[in-house]
Amino acid sequence: MTRDFSADASASGLGYLYQVRYALYLLFDRVKDEPDCAVSIERLDDVAFESDGTAEELLQLKHTVYPARADLADASERLWKTLRIWSLKLKAEPADVERLVLSLVSTGYASDDSAAGLLRPNRQRDETEALRRLRETARNSKSKANKLAYEAFSDLTLEQQSLLLSRVHVLDNHPNIRAVRDKLLREFRVYTPRYESLYSRLEGWWFDRVVEHLMAPDQIHTLSGRELIDHLQDLVDQLRSDALPNDFPEQLEMDESELSPQERTFVEQLKLILLNDTRIRLAIGHYYRAFQQRHKWLDEGLIFPKELSDYEAYLIGQWRTQFLIMKDNLIDPPDDRDMQRLGRQLFDQFVETTAHRPIRDRYRDTGFSKGVFHILANNLQVGWHSEFQTRLTQLMVAGAREAR
Structure with a gap:
């Protein structure tokens, strides 16, 4: 035997x-x-x-x-x-x-x-x-x-x-x-x-x-x-109805190579405004954390898709107001430097340093809202450069073809 x-x-x-x-x-x-x-x-x-x-x-x-x-x-x-x-x-x-x-x-x-x-x-x-x-x-x-x-x-x-x-x-x-x-x-x-x-x-x-x-x-x-x-x-306390657990609290720096081709549009958005490499790696970390956290909440039934879509709609509304103000401040005709400077200013003031409404009252991780902005930017629902849609639409189409 x-x-x-x-x-x-x-x-x-x-x-x-x-x-x-x-x-x-x-x-x-x-x-x-x-x-x-x-x-x-x-x-x-x-x-x-x-x-x-x-x-x-x-x-x-x-x-x-x-x-x-x-x-x-x-x-x-x-x-x-x-x-x-x-x-x-x-x-x-x-x-x-x-x-x-x-x-x-x-x-x-x-x-x-x-x-x-x-x-x-x-x-x-x-x-x-x-x-x-x-x-x-x-x-x-x-x-x-x-x-x-x-x-x-x-x-x-x-x-x-x-x-x-x-x-x-x-x-x-x-x-x-x-x-x-x-x-x-x-x-x-x-x-x-x-x-x-x-x-x-x-x-x-x-x-x-x-x-x-x-x-x-x-x-x-x-x-x-x-x-x-x-x-x-x-x-x-984190599992109360007015809170959510933070399962990915650690701040990460991640390289662009860790993203799939269809996930790199938001990175190109940041390159359009000449964000430096370290801040881009931090942004990728925020994107990853928010992406994983959303899926974990949804998988466990801790949040419903409508609550997430309502939150995204709120962030898009807040962004839209600031984006239109930025465009009004452009010189006529705008040049690349001016668009890069004001786009970076919009990103700095609106995403990096402004306190956003948390998704629930007792959930205080600002890294999540930053990550959601990058998810929205990846879908071209928000952007920082005044011409982000026209400049990046072709990139998104190419990425979608590569994913097929």
Whole structure:
């Protein structure tokens, strides 16, 4: 029989993702009662709750797509891998283990009369019988995979083994990675009707924070429950009916080569008024951010097409007044320098420095309105040079032909 290494890799990848998502779920659940709680990931254990740098609970997380294949029997590799880690920790740091809660969280099952089932934190808990079963398994099992775990557990004194099991809580039949997502979605329903948008943004932020946490020197920083709730509330505010989330807040400089041919008309508009290269790259960044943001809002149903078209019509109306004023100020007959100067002045004063009405009252990113102006300029609905339409219509026609 050949071994399916791709399946192993897939299961391992899901396991790591499960750790991150489940840590979010745990922290969100606990912070309701413990505002100062914090977690670490892959530092003291898979997940650990800490207070002032001191661990209070260590959690080993065991995920499987097919729970029936991962039952926590007395000779289960998942059970014994966990016991080995905690046995070694007890051997090295006995005083620490005495005050810790050691939780084995598994999507698998434990039968009621198994050692794992007897270590659930309920009324049927029986540490004495669980210890007897585990000692018997360590003596009699022929499992090569568990050999080192059996040795680590057996290397403890009877008193130490009893102490270890007194700290162990087995939490079996827990939700898998998809079910954890569903649980969080149900929690978020109370915060906003747009709970799916809230979830996707919060988890995206959380994954970024976990990466920072894992890359921190010596992983000295924990992930704070207060920080989680603060960010959650900020996202809830952004998802109010009079606001919108800003998913692309970072200012970008982008090169013209990153645009498709049919997206370069607004760049040619800026070249007509001799805008310098750095400002053009910033303008391309604004265009990109606004383009992506509009599509994300529309895809999530956070905004309707009519609201966007009404906003664009408002901006076009504002532009038209200023454009006609600019044309009245041209000398007769106009020369290229005068048209370039006044066009650049119109762009500077109207797009770059004038505060425009936000698309919603509580949405304050001026970069979005700048980007929308570039989208409109790309369609020749607005322009800066007094003769932009006649000079660029041919360019648009050529770009449309190339896109076919």
